[in-house]
Amino acid sequence: MELIKVEQVGKKIKDKQALSDISLSFYKGENAAIVGETGSGKSTLMKAIAGLVQPDSGKLFLEGKKILGPDEKLIAGHDSIAYLSQHFELPIHLRVEQVLEYANTLEPGEDLALYKICHIEHLMKRKTHELSGGEKQRIALVRLLLGKPKVLLLDEPFSNFDNIHKNEMMQMVQEIAYRWEITCIMVSHAPKDVLSWSDRIIVMKDSEIVDDGTPEKVYRAPKNQYVAGLLGDYNLLSSEELYKLGVSTIQPGAQYIVRPEAFHVTLPETANIKGKVLNRHFLGFGYQLLVEVNAILIRTFTQYQYLQKGNTVHLQLAEGDIVAI
DSSP states (O other): OEEEEEEEEEEEETTEEEEEEEEEEEETTOEEEEEESTTSSHHHHHHHHHTOSOOSEEEEEETTEEOOOTTTSSSOSBTTEEEEESSOOOOTTOBHHHHHHHHOOSOTTHHHHHHHHTTOGGGTTSBGGGSOHHHHHHHHHHHHHTTOOSEEEEESTTTTSOHHHHHHHHHHHHHHHHHHTOEEEEEESOGGGGTTTOSEEEEEETTEEEEEEOHHHHHHSOSSHHHHHHHSOOEEEEHHHHHHTTOOSOOTTOEEEEOGGGEEEOOGGGOSEEEEEEEEEEOSSSEEEEEEETTEEEEEEEOOTTOOTTOEEEEEEOGGGOEEO
16 A cells, blocks of 8 residues: 655755655555665655655655645644654653653553563663663654654664664564554665665665665666665676676676675586685675686685685576676
8 A cells, every 4th residue: 555655856955956856655564775875865855755855846645645844834744754863862851751751642551562672661760861872762763653653764863873783773663663564764874784674675876766676676686786786795797707607698798797696606517617716705604705717706605614715616607696787
């Protein structure tokens, strides 16, 4: 079910085009991530959806009703859309329980369940100025959720967290959004973090949308080199190089993206590529290998500890893992 509709939205900020004719739809219960380099328009799009930025052109709708911008209403924002950025504020010198009480619109018991999911029960008697940065972030998020919004917008809210706390917060948001069927849209400056979190990834560059699809689609079949680089390592190979690797069904003069894991380490009898390991780096979950094949350098992954620098390695590459750009 379509919940949010963005129709040909444009916006200039200080003579720079921040959004160029953006059209999108978001659906009920969806977890969507918006990624892209700094200045690509991610935050401006989020603020327009939240009703905090007035578009120069186009319209936005929530459940078929226009989302009014700050030029169209006295107090900017929308009651059913919660927006949290890394630059949030909490009332000072109040206890956490007071801050949350003022925002609570939930039925009795629902709030306690939310506090448990978010692990904040032990913070209730503390004053907001006594909290750590991570604890303040949790309280700010819970305060928004107590309004039971239909849409939760997260604009790089966890960018200052370490990986452990960031993953914990993202899993927490995912669980709450699933339980309450909240549509959640997150802007991230670390696209790799959202691969396992999102149902959909939207890639922006220079105020435009350049890719949009499931995490698997955007990762495995990126529209261009920019999208490929945002989401992880890749090999950029010419048609001539692929031909030397034994791939014949290619277009002369084209370039191709091949993810490192597409080169599968295998047995000699099932391999279609043989190379020499030039270098090996430990990644925790396995090893990244730099392999030379017919004077071509490729990167691949393996979990085999026996492969060392100087070893011969046998690889299998499926033509379905080769993406033209």
